Amino acid sequence: QVQLVESGGGLVQAGGSLRLSCAASGLTFSKYAMGWFRQTPGKEREFVAGISWSGTSTDYADSVKGRFTISRDNAKNTVYLQMNSLKPEDTAVYYCAASLDVIGTMPYEYDYWGQGTQVTVSS
Numbered sequence: 001q002v003q004l005v006e007s008g009g010g011l012v013q014a015g016g017s018l019r020l021s022c023a024a025s026g027l028t029f030s031k032y033a034m035g036w037f038r039q040t041p042g043k044e045r046e047f048v049a050g051i052s053w054s055g056t057s058t059d060y061a062d063s064v065k066g067r068f069t070i071s072r073d074n075a076k077n078t079v080y081l082q083m084n085s086l087k088p089e090d091t092a093v094y095y096c097a098a099s100l101d102v103i104g105t106m107p108y109e110y111d112y113w114g115q116g117t118q119v120t121v122s123s
Contacts, residue, residue: 002026002112004096009117012086016121020081022096022114029077030054033099035110036070036081038092038119045095049081050103059103064090086121093118 008020020036035050049070050059058070069082079096094117097110104110 002098004098004112004114006094006096006114006117009094009119011120011122014086014088014121014123016086017082017084018086018119020083020094020096020117020119022079022081024077024079024098027098027112029098030074031100032111033101033103034070034072034079035097035099035103035105036079037095037097037107038090039095039116040092045107047105048094050105051079052103057103059105061105083119086119088121088123091119091121 003025005023012018031053033052036048037045038048039045048061049068051070051072055072067085072079096114098112099110
């Protein structure tokens, strides 16, 4: 079965950095666009970043542009999210997701989801 497993979350001070990873199995990873979303209690899951199956196209939410970078390694079936200059408002559970379609910014456009990893940014 398809599994997406996130790792790399944790507690960091404002201004710090974290690198999230998402390891995929049970699917032909190189055929899927991948996305990162985040969610805080009581709020909708929101798009953070996406990358095409080839890695040549990326998309970012305005709130993270210039601070976050999404990348992928198809040989390792892994997608990454490098997060720099973190702010307290970046605190959330971060999820990776896979889509057979192009990069989407809405959760319903994705076929598979990971369980999430908590990122907490202290002020």
